[in-house]
Structure formats: C-alpha cells, structure tokens
Amino acid sequence: MSELPAGILIDLDDTILDDGGCVDSCWEDACAEVATRSPAIDPVVLHETIRVHAREWWDDADRHQRGRLDLRAATTEIVSESMRKLGYDAAEAGVIAHRYRDLREERAALFPGALETLEWFRERGVKLGLMTNGAGPAQRAKIDRFAIEHHFEHVVIEGEAGYGKPDRRVYETLLRELQLDAKDTWAIGDNLVWDVFAPMEFGMYGIWVDAAGHGLPAGETRKPDRVVKSIRELVQEDGGFNG
Numbered sequence: 001m002s003e004l005p006a007g008i009l010i011d012l013d014d015t016i017l018d019d020g021g022c023v024d025s026c027w028e029d030a031c032a033e034v035a036t037r038s039p040a041i042d043p044v045v046l047h048e049t050i051r052v053h054a055r056e057w058w059d060d061a062d063r064h065q066r067g068r069l070d071l072r073a074a075t076t077e078i079v080s081e082s083m084r085k086l087g088y089d090a091a092e093a094g095v096i097a098h099r100y101r102d103l104r105e106e107r108a109a110l111f112p113g114a115l116e117t118l119e120w121f122r123e124r125g126v127k128l129g130l131m132t133n134g135a136g137p138a139q140r141a142k143i144d145r146f147a148i149e150h151h152f153e154h155v156v157i158e159g160e161a162g163y164g165k166p167d168r169r170v171y172e173t174l175l176r177e178l179q180l181d182a183k184d185t186w187a188i189g190d191n192l193v194w195d196v197f198a199p200m201e202f203g204m205y206g207i208w209v210d211a212a213g214h215g216l217p218a219g220e221t222r223k224p225d226r227v228v229k230s231i232r233e234l235v236q237e238d239g240g241f242n243g
Contacts, residue, residue, distance in 0.1 A: 007127035007180040009171065009199060011189030013134075015209050015231065016114045017142060019104070026103040027051065030096050041088055050082045057081075069135050069159055072101050110146055113232030118151040120235050128152045129174035133194070135159040153178050165194035171202055188231060192217075196224045207234075 013019040027050060031043035057078050058064050067074030079100075080093040122128060130152045132139050136159035143149050154177035158164025161173070175182060182203035189195020189209060196206035208224035209231060216223070228234065236242045 004121070004124060004126055005186045005205065006184035007129065007175075007178045008121060008186045008188060009129045009131050009174050009204070010118075010187075010231070011165075011191065011195045011209075012130060012132035012139065012142065014190040014211065015188060015195070016111065016118070016148065017108055017146065018111050019108045019142075021211075022104065022107040024051075026100050026107065029103055030100040033099060034092050034096050038089075038092060041092075045086065046082065046088070049086055050079060053082045053085070054078050065164075068133055068164075071135070071138065072098060075101055105141075108142065111230055111232070113230065113235075115146075115148065115151070117232045117235050118148070122151060127178045127180060129178050130155040131165060131170050131174060131189075131195075132156070133158040133164040165191070166198035168198070168202075171199050171204075175202070192220070192222075192224070197222055200225070 010016065014021075024047075027047045028043070031041075031047045031050070035041045035043040035046075057074075058067065063074075067077075075097040076094050079097045080090045083090040083093055118128060128151055130143075130148075132155075134157065136157050139157045139159065143155070149155060154174055156170050156173055158170075161170070163169045171182075171187070174180075175185065182199075185199075185204045186207055187195060187199030187204045188207040190211065192208055196208045200206040205226070206224045207226045207228060209229070210227050211229055213229060234242050
C-alpha cells in the first residue's frame with residue numbers, strides 16, 4: 001500500500017508492548033524461588049510441565065476466553081494441575097502463579113520505536129484506535145503505566161466493553177467511533193485471526209506482526225496483506241513512510 005490510511009486499529013500486547021517475550025524467564029524464576037522453599041520440587045521439570053500444560057490449556061477457546069479475563073486465577077489453575085501431574089503438593093500453586101504474574105507485569109516493556117511510530121502516524125492525521133482483549137483493570141494498568149492512551153482516539157478493552165476480538169462489534173465500534181470506512185483502514189496485531197483476518201473480512205488492510213519470524217502456521221491458506229516483525233517497520237529510518 002503506497003498511501004497512508006485514514007485510520008489504524010492496533011492491538012496492544014505483543015504489538016505495542018512486549019508482553020510475552022519474558023514468559024520463559026518469568027516461569028524459570030517463579031519455579032526456582034519455590035524450589036528454594038520446597039527442595040522436593042525440581043524447578044526445571046516443573047517449568048517444562050507448566051509450559052506444555054499451559055499451551056494445551058490456552059488452546060481451548062472457551063478456557064481462553066475465561067482465562068484472559070482473570071489471568072491470575074487461570075494461571076493458578078494451570079500450575080495446580082501441573083503440580084498434581086508431577087505428584088507435587090499443590091499448596092504452593094497460588095504462590096507460584098502470583099509470582100509469575102507479578103514478574104510478567106514488572107518485565108513488560110514497550111517495543112523499541114513503538115511510541116515513536118504511533119506519534120508519527122498521529123502527526124500526519126491518521127486516526128488510531130486501540131483494540132485489546134483481557135480484563136479492564138489489567139489492561140488499563142498497562143495503558144496507564146506506559147502513558148499511551150493519548151495516542152488513541154478510542155480504546156476498546158474486552159473487559160470493559162463486554163465483548164472482545166474476534167467479535168465483530170470490536171471492529172464495528174472502532175470504525176464508528178473513529179468515523180472510518182473499512183477500505184481506508186489498517187488493522188495491525190500479532191494474532192492472525194483476531195487482529196488480521198477478522199478485520200480483513202470487513203475490507204480492512206491486515207498487517208500481521210510476526211515478531212519471531214516464524215511465518216504462517218502450517219496449513220494456513222489465508223494470507224495477511226502484509227507481514228512485519230515490528231510496527232516500526234512501517235516508518236523508514238529517515239522518517240519517511242514505508243508503505
């Protein structure tokens with residue numbers, strides 16, 4: 001696309017904020033800490049068991065929707081089930097889960113160049129809307145901590161709105177509030193279905209943030225309109241538009 005869009009609908013976690021890049025280190029530290037109090041626990045084995053079980057747990061769509069609205073409860077459930085699988089006393093599950101979540105919150109960070117990219121588009125009259133799933137308080141805390149709300153003309157948070165991506169009301173609300181036509185709008189995010197393919201069904205231009213560079217999943221026949229490793233790729237180093 002050679003021209004700037006009239007507006008952009010953009011995801012928060014793992015698009016603007018690096019929220020998931022510290023997952024392994026947070027689990028390693030949380031498991032290691034409990035092992036110092038409970039020598040019978042092997043922190044490496046526990047971490048690996050949690051990693052495998054968490055992937056299975058979050059792959060279930062119903063659990064995913066429930067879990068993302070109360071991450072601490074979901075994480076405690078995952079740790080408890082993992083410890084029971086190993087024959088460990090699950091009494092420390094809540095401690096591990098909360099420590100992991102505390103570490104995730106502490107280590108979340110803005111991607112380099114993310115705020116500058118948002119500001120670059122705003123300075124050129126592009127309307128920005130934020131679309132993020134999760135509980136209202138948790139997502140608001142991130143938005144406030146990194147002082148990003150002023151970059152957006154409207155924010156839709158699942159826990160506040162009562163619906164989340166890929167519910168069509170998310171995209172309809174943002175298009176309406178920003179007074180945009182889908183054909184003049186980009187949608188950007190790391191989740192292929194929620195942030196890219198669902199908006200593309202409305203006629204938006206879909207940009208997938210593939211930060212890890214893994215490429216499309218095996219068997220996926222749909223393609224984003226564009227793939228980037230970070231949103232700062234949309235702006236050239238000399239400040240020009242990288243369309």
